[in-house]
Amino acid sequence: MPQSALQEFVDQHRRLFVLTGAGCSVNSGIPDYRDADGAWKRAPPVTFQAFVAQAATRQRYWARSLIGWRRIGDARPNDAHRALARLEAIGKSEILLTQNVDGLHQAAGSAKVVDLHGRIDQVRCMGCDGVSPRKALQERLERINPDWLALEALVAPDGDADLDGVDFSTFAVPACPHCGGVLKPDVVFFGENVPRPRVEAAMRHLDESEAMLVVGSSLMVYSGFRFVEAAVRAGKPIAAVNLGRTRADALLTLKVEAPCEAALGFLL
Ligand SMILES: [Zn+2]
Numbered sequence: 001m002p003q004s005a006l007q008e009f010v011d012q013h014r015r016l017f018v019l020t021g022a023g024c025s026v027n028s029g030i031p032d033y034r035d036a037d038g039a040w041k042r043a044p045p046v047t048f049q050a051f052v053a054q055a056a057t058r059q060r061y062w063a064r065s066l067i068g069w070r071r072i073g074d075a076r077p078n079d080a081h082r083a084l085a086r087l088e089a090i091g092k093s094e095i096l097l098t099q100n101v102d103g104l105h106q107a108a109g110s111a112k113v114v115d116l117h118g119r120i121d122q123v124r125c126m127g128c129d130g131v132s133p134r135k136a137l138q139e140r141l142e143r144i145n146p147d148w149l150a151l152e153a154l155v156a157p158d159g160d161a162d163l164d165g166v167d168f169s170t171f172a173v174p175a176c177p178h179c180g181g182v183l184k185p186d187v188v189f190f191g192e193n194v195p196r197p198r199v200e201a202a203m204r205h206l207d208e209s210e211a212m213l214v215v216g217s218s219l220m221v222y223s224g225f226r227f228v229e230a231a232v233r234a235g236k237p238i239a240a241v242n243l244g245r246t247r248a249d250a251l252l253t254l255k256v257e258a259p260c261e262a263a264l265g266f267l268l
Pocket residue numbers: 125126127128129130176177178179180181
């Protein structure tokens with residue numbers, strides 16, 4: 001079999017800055033946010049501003065999350081995650097920056113990972129900044145909301161679920177057990193900034209890299225796209241694997257329109 005253009009790209013560059021998105025996790029049962037044209041497939045998720053300002057939004061969020069978490073919590077890595085773990089194992093990966101919050105890269109064995117948008121398996125208190133496992137909160141949510149467990153719904157990539165036409169006003173939202181503060185999933189919401197130290201750490205890795213490899217992202221969200229802009233400014237070549245259009249198509253050295261597992265199969 002002839003060597004693929006992507007394999008050549010990987011062979012040619014010693015240290016890759018890898019940026020991954022939802023396309024990586026589709027085959028793990030976590031659906032993508034956007035269709036091939038980069039448009040929203042469904043209603044956009046909860047914003048940070050609404051989550052902070054409105055108790056009703058938090059009730060709706062945690063009720064949907066109570067249902068959605070079952071699927072996210074059970075997800076397992078697929079061959080795309082395993083191929084990228086292999087890329088690190090052979091010394092090619094400077095860092096893996098992921099826009100996914102599912103933790104599946106780490107589950108597949110990647111250690112050099114920056115979770116750009118946080119981790120859905122953790123909860124952070126907005127009062128005392130304490131971090132606790134999402135699993136423990138799930139047990140509390142289920143204990144104090146037994147009537148809600150029967151609801152089934154579609155699941156979104158952030159562990160959210162569609163529950164249209166439901167009255168959430170009776171849903172009980174637990175507070176931080178230490179300070180009584182508002183609990184928030186430890187993920188960056190839409191309308192919220194990625195913590196600056198996290199961006200700076202990733203940018204330092206980009207400086208150390210020779211090239212960039214984007215896997216399964218349409219790059220529509222600026223928090224990820226800015227690394228493409230920085231790579232272009234630094235004259236680093238960029239390859240992308242994505243089904244459909246990306247915001248960076250005009251900037252790419254190489255574009256591979258294929259499922260992530262198939263495109264990266266040469267690594268396994
Ligand atoms: Zn607290």
